[in-house]
Amino acid sequence: MENYGEQTASGYFRVAQESKEPYAPEVEAQFQADAEQIIARYPQKRSALLPMLHLVQSVDGYVTGRGIALCAELLELTEAEVSGVATFYTQYKRHPNGDYTVGVCTNTLCAVMGGDKIWDTVSERLGIGHDETTEDGKITLERVECNAACDFAPVVMANWEFFDNQTPESTLQMVEDLRAGKDVRPTRGPDKVATFKETSRVLAGFLDGHADEGVGAGPASLEGLKLAKERGWTAPAMGGTSDVQPEGSGAPAGAGAGQPGEEHSSTDTPANAPGEKPGTDASDSTQQPATPGEKGN
Amino acid sequence: MTTLTPILSATWDDPRSWTLETYERAGGYAALKKALGMSKEDLVQLTKDSGLRGRGGAGFPTGMKWGFLPPPDGGPRYLVVNADESEPGTCKDIPLMMANPQVLIEGVAITSFAIGCDHAFIYLRGEVVHVYRRLLRAVEEAYAAGHLGKDIHGSGFNLDVTVHAGAGAYICGEETALLDSLEGRRGQPRLKPPFPAVAGLYARPTVVNNVESIASVPSIVSGGADWFGGMGTEKSKGYGIFSLSGHVTRPGQYEAPLGITLRELLDMAGGIRNGHELKFWTPGGSSTPLFTQEHLDVPLDFESVGAAGSMLGTRALQIFDETTCVVRAVDRWTDFYKHESCGKCTPCREGTWWLKQIMGRLEHGQGTEEDLDKLLDICDNVLGRAFCALGDGATSPITSSIKYFRDEYVAHLTQGGCPFDRDAATVFATNQKVNA
Ligand SMILES: Cc1cc2nc3c(=O)[nH]c(=O)nc-3n(C[C@H](O)[C@H](O)[C@H](O)COP(=O)(O)O)c2cc1C
Ligand code: SF4
Numbered sequence: 001m002e003n004y005g006e007q008t009a010s011g012y013f014r015v016a017q018e019s020k021e022p023y024a025p026e027v028e029a030q031f032q033a034d035a036e037q038i039i040a041r042y043p044q045k046r047s048a049l050l051p052m053l054h055l056v057q058s059v060d061g062y063v064t065g066r067g068i069a070l071c072a073e074l075l076e077l078t079e080a081e082v083s084g085v086a087t088f089y090t091q092y093k094r095h096p097n098g099d100y101t102v103g104v105c106t107n108t109l110c111a112v113m114g115g116d117k118i119w120d121t122v123s124e125r126l127g128i129g130h131d132e133t134t135e136d137g138k139i140t141l142e143r144v145e146c147n148a149a150c151d152f153a154p155v156v157m158a159n160w161e162f163f164d165n166q167t168p169e170s171t172l173q174m175v176e177d178l179r180a181g182k183d184v185r186p187t188r189g190p191d192k193v194a195t196f197k198e199t200s201r202v203l204a205g206f207l208d209g210h211a212d213e214g215v216g217a218g219p220a221s222l223e224g225l226k227l228a229k230e231r232g233w234t235a236p237a238m239g240g241t242s243d244v245q246p247e248g249s250g251a252p253a254g255a256g257a258g259q260p261g262e263e264h265s266s267t268d269t270p271a272n273a274p275g276e277k278p279g280t281d282a283s284d285s286t287q288q289p290a291t292p293g294e295k296g297n
Numbered sequence: 298m299t300t301l302t303p304i305l306s307a308t309w310d311d312p313r314s315w316t317l318e319t320y321e322r323a324g325g326y327a328a329l330k331k332a333l334g335m336s337k338e339d340l341v342q343l344t345k346d347s348g349l350r351g352r353g354g355a356g357f358p359t360g361m362k363w364g365f366l367p368p369p370d371g372g373p374r375y376l377v378v379n380a381d382e383s384e385p386g387t388c389k390d391i392p393l394m395m396a397n398p399q400v401l402i403e404g405v406a407i408t409s410f411a412i413g414c415d416h417a418f419i420y421l422r423g424e425v426v427h428v429y430r431r432l433l434r435a436v437e438e439a440y441a442a443g444h445l446g447k448d449i450h451g452s453g454f455n456l457d458v459t460v461h462a463g464a465g466a467y468i469c470g471e472e473t474a475l476l477d478s479l480e481g482r483r484g485q486p487r488l489k490p491p492f493p494a495v496a497g498l499y500a501r502p503t504v505v506n507n508v509e510s511i512a513s514v515p516s517i518v519s520g521g522a523d524w525f526g527g528m529g530t531e532k533s534k535g536y537g538i539f540s541l542s543g544h545v546t547r548p549g550q551y552e553a554p555l556g557i558t559l560r561e562l563l564d565m566a567g568g569i570r571n572g573h574e575l576k577f578w579t580p581g582g583s584s585t586p587l588f589t590q591e592h593l594d595v596p597l598d599f600e601s602v603g604a605a606g607s608m609l610g611t612r613a614l615q616i617f618d619e620t621t622c623v624v625r626a627v628d629r630w631t632d633f634y635k636h637e638s639c640g641k642c643t644p645c646r647e648g649t650w651w652l653k654q655i656m657g658r659l660e661h662g663q664g665t666e667e668d669l670d671k672l673l674d675i676c677d678n679v680l681g682r683a684f685c686a687l688g689d690g691a692t693s694p695i696t697s698s699i700k701y702f703r704d705e706y707v708a709h710l711t712q713g714g715c716p717f718d719r720d721a722a723t724v725f726a727t728n729q730k731v732n733a
Binding site for chain 1 (some may be wrong): 300301302303304306307309310312314315316373382383384385386387388390391392395396397416422423424425426427429430431433434437459460462463464465466467478479480481482483484495499516519520521524527528536539540541542543544547548549550551552553565566583591613614615617621625626627629633636637709720721722723724725
């Protein structure tokens, strides 16, 4: 059976007494200045709450009682309202997090491709389970859900940077290197994995100067493009109806070599008829109720 | 034969594909300039004529969605881009935004202009920090070049774009939960109607569209409706990114006209991994009913996949060969739905919990044959009764796997455990074979 670690009641937010100690005045002043910038991004200030909770984690390493109190004060919410939000989202930590969150994808596809094996190996080596932290405070281990990199399975995330095509050995090495304080380079990401606090600051919307590092696309992302180039396949040429350059909008100037699908002229749909209602369009009627999409739009 | 049509992915192999410079060199932002010279009505009409349907799963006609906004009343209206991409198997928007964030920003600018929005939002899932960096940087670059901000290219059109990071919750991909989350609340779905077009973000008229939908807009403006509609099928027009993952020789992103088949895609991807054969697959993520070998020639468009008993969804083709235990696969997906159920409605909150209990004991050989009927009975009570489509989606893998692989469930009971060797299914098993 999978080692899920110590399972705690997940809806219950326990904040340790010491996490309520007030901030040092200069820390609080900086937080307020950052929070002002965040709030300025939105028409209504409550929208700033999620980034501000990331900001709390960038200062405290988890969502502390004092962080909740400060968010509540700045956004004119109750502490209960802020806690209610903080407990809903898995990236907000309820107890001190390690410097690095190592998340092994154990959703079906990665699990089958080797994620389960990676999880077992790393969990056993570190002697910790899900959402537990090594005694040296370096690594918090997590089982994570699908991280939108299935073509690179098995995938492991370290502080939410991609480590693609992992093996038990490569992940163990990565974890050992992180614990030893070495720089660790993601497969698609910046030159090195930042700490949990540094990463949390980026998630609060503050760029750290590393956006231009790393690749644009990993090898799997390029498989289709590579094949198309080998075989000379392109999208149909943009012509006739367009008076901009055929290369407009980043689309390639196709030679019309492809024969994609059948040709169809556009339908001359009038503006929405008065009776048209969201979700009642006939062309959508093949949708069963069970759709990851919609019951109407 | 259908061939690939790289459009959104055409520049991904450029060494600095994500920069504005690369994007403009390939003709980027010509579509915005063209659009700014058109009327809003013509842009909406063009999008309708193109036949573009939402790429986020449901396939709702995009132009029509824009057309649902009530007439301007002087107050704000919003565009919110759904970049939450969390449906298991779905992995197209994230590489798109990492490699070419500018095409999304250009699409956001054109769409905002068309619907009369001066503040757009991109809601990105929080678990992809490098993609967040790329988007923030892309917005910075676009402002500096005058593609965003005040009086864009002298048109008098103003637009601000805020890129917002979520914090880990699949349900925030559901558009109304996303809006609640963006308002700083727990991400739980809202009752519809009112639809977002009428009362969305801050109760104002709002368009919510998927990343790929919005990123397709510049190409439609440049190429025209006929160009776009020249790809795809009669009712599922245009191109889309097909994501192949799992037991295939070359998993990856394949941009092709809608209506391509898995057989064709597999052929391009080098087939099922060496020495193995296809067992089951998802056409559009874990929430879409499983397909098997018999569906290899189903055209991957909205109508054909629907007629064959599943849904096109997000074109997330997760491929599993005969080494994979379907019960184990479904058990793990069920764990996911249980974990991600937001708890708002009883059928899903309680149903997914029970489904997981039963799936778990079946996989470990501790169930009974009545459990299969119990599973179907619970699914019947969730499907169509849950508040949002997450609950419905949770039933898809279960009901479809029982339909096609009932014997395999039974084998777990008769053998008192899972009959499969987990190691054989891993990618390391393949590598060892190749190395040996
Ligand atoms: C549980 C659930 C998760 C969803 N996740 C996403 C998602 O990650 N991205 C997305 O674009 N749409 C997602 N959707 C669909 C959205 O609700 C919505 O239909 C879509 O964003 C509309 O955009 P489109 O018309 O451009 O496809 C999800 C729906 C449900 C029910
Ligand atoms: S179906 Fe599930 S996710 Fe959707 S509202 Fe109900 S409990 Fe929440």
